[in-house]
Amino acid sequence: MIRDLEWKDSGVGLAEQLERLEAHLLAQGLVPGTVVAAADPDSLLKLLLLLLLPRLGCPFLPLDPALPAAHRDRLLELANASFLVGGDSGKRVRLRPLAGRASGPSPVPYDPSDPGFAPSRRVQLLISTSGSQGSPRLVALTGGNLRAAAAAANRLLAFGAGDRWLLCLPLHHVAGVSVVLRAWLAGAGVVLQAPFSPGALLRRLERRDVTHLSLVPTQLHRLLQHEPGFRPPPELRVVLLGGAPADPALVQRALALGWPLCPSYGLTEAASQVATLFPPPARWSAGLAGRPLPHLEVALAGDGRIRIRGESVAPWVLEAEAAHALADGAGWFTTGDLGTLDGEGRLTVLGRADEVIISGGEKIHPAVLEAELARCPGIDEVAVVGLEDETWGSRVVACYRGAWPEARVARWAGERLRGAFRPRAFHRVARLPRNALGKLLRGELRRRLQASAR
Template sequence: MSEGFEAAAWSEPWLARRAASTPDRIALEFGASSLSYGELQREVLVVAAELTARGVAPGDVVATGLGNGVEFPRLLWALRAVGAVLLPLNPRLATDEAAHILRDSGASLWLDAGDSGGDEVARAAGDLPRLVMRGLRLEGGASVVSRPRPAPLCENPWEILALIYTSGTTGKPKGALLSAGAFRASAMGSAALLGTDSDERWLGCMPLFHVGGLSILLRACLAGSAVVVQPGFDAQAVSAALDDLGITGVSLVSTMLGRLLDARGERRAPPGLRRVLLGGGPAPPALLARAHAAGYPLAPTYGLTEAASQVATRLPDDVAPPFDERLSPLPGTEVRVVDAGGRVLDSGEAGEICVRGATLMRGYLGRPEATARALRQGWLQTGDLGVLDDRGRLRVLDRRDDLIVSGGENVYPAEIEAVLNGHPAVREAAVVGQPDAEYGARPMAWWVPLVPGSPAPDLEAYCRGRLAGFKVPRRFVPIAELPRNASGKLLRRELRALAGADTDD
């Protein structure tokens, strides 16, 4: 294990400590450019000074729509140096989606890369101050000095590193408060389980605004290793990087893995590749078998935003089928399975996965009832189903009942249904995942017309104006009434069965 994981005070900025210890080690590579930890620290201090001059203070929430690039880690570490909280948003969110999160979070500042919709997002969020980040410069006249500040997220303004929004069964995004301690416990647990060292070169091709992408940057800093950042996932570019750039690790979702295998054809995994962390929902067994046959050191992982990414991971040297079982909890993380009444189940019995440990969130911002439901006596109730074997290793049976994992993106039916139910021609709507060979699943919507027999409206266009593209259903099926039980509860399982039988249509 790298020396970066020795005990240190939480209030001490990680990057400053890393730069003082190993200033010449490569921290980031992006295209033909690279930054050592010492160089990165010097650049971060420039950005931190700009933020301070704009009035950003410890505990302030700074939201960003930056994509993958060197600006994102510069901002991450500059905010940590200032003591402000990072709120990373998916740049693909619709304006209304992003604005709702910004208002809910109490963000003090919106920062992007000069995107055409940046001003619109800031206005929709209540004229939030906006800055554009170009290199080391923060452009624009915005300042947070004169704005009223919301109550601090917690008693210690330096405690929270990131506020990451995740949707729940209500479809309304909730902000998970993730401390520096949670991310560090996750990094330490991952290193103890999988091993790590300063010579690692991790390929950052997944979105850095996701908890999994953010964790790549944090783990690397603590270990003193390098991250090779790509602007996004491109199968050919990832394949070339694996062959030519000395990559030792990469984080993927199953859709990415499938496209990578297709791009490489008969070529086997490069011999220097040590770990392929595979998250974003259960992967098809056939895909796992294909990747194992090609020599990929797969480490399927189960994780949640609320647990700072990883919870349990399968060891890469475990090459015996079935390939979707035997995920070992990270050291320091406890996993148990309970029934509907909360009774702890024995090995081999299926139930809800519950998690306890230092990686857990502090709670959901401004939602004490949701926090109380999710965190009970220190245990996170995941809502996911799984089973433990006699050695405490996990098999995930299903994700949350309603959750659709499409190409690694979490899509929540209730959020889409809320949009559809707002259309004047729709009486009610329901959304489930339709199996998809490439994406794993795609949203599919059933809708009841307000006036039976009336012409079908353009629901796809209606949704595209209000939702990110990956959330827009692939099909909209009119139906006389939605299936419900005697108590009026929607029977999603019947719609899932219809969606599964309709995959060739």
């Protein structure tokens, strides 16, 4: 169990809160085996449900409160959810039955002595990820998957009962969920800070009792922007950085200030971490994610895609067409990400296989080109996409946020990049489209450019 939980700068009586929430839900008709969803913005409520529902034998579907209603309803239907929880973490929790969904017994025998997240093949968590063309897709994670991932991360990062992890990631993403499960398994503390606030996070670190922290690159950028000279206290031993590609200049600037960054690569389908660069490096190159965690094997398919096998790989995914197994007959799950493995077994992630741009017969990995363009003094952040072109097949277009005008950036790039690797156009924008974890929405960016060209 989590040793202590802090929420809004105050301690939370976790056992009392869980007991009260359990009584509320059971009184409103919750029975083992029913899928329960929560789309409420109350992070504490989601954390309590995450800890309680597995113990009650009910799979949990945490949803992004910002989802359009139509997309949320498609996910609820896909999960066959019976109840939608709303309200707050106090006494006003409501369990709303979903029309046309009948609750019933679990397809897996329910054992009331199961403490939750024990090694089990029972699905305990459903997490939404992006499907093709934005279609709804749910990854089904078992208690065994979740426990294996949390245990491996705790061993690697030396996270134990005397430690405290600051959680500022949303609990509808596996990265946020995994922080709670690591603390639950270790008997450690959690500081829940949501929504993310750079100033509040830095002031909380100054109390010198936070040992671990998870960030996405956008959050790291905002922290360094908010207080450029801030140096974290030595009690902060690990800052996991993941969720989206990071700018090498940003990472290097943070390392120079003493931030103990550990760049990582993870997947919802693997219950979070796959590889992590630990201990924190002195220098870092784009995409380097370190060695696989000990509970997983990593290999490369013939086309360069990353393959993983191990205890934390989800058994299946649910999509509109059907539910299907993730792994092949030998237990390997082939991801949509491209990578390389060096002689030391360290993984470097190159980007998505479906994002490779073929221009003039050359294969261009957006992340590689973006790392080069990010060196431009007039660019703060940049993304490249391929647009259809009669001559090139696809032409490379760069969108960036920064101080320099487009013509000056184009001159800078023209002096350093050649052939198909030189973007054919540059567009200066106020912001790049990103999701709640700061991951670039490349498809959305491409759609905007295509629409503006019409």
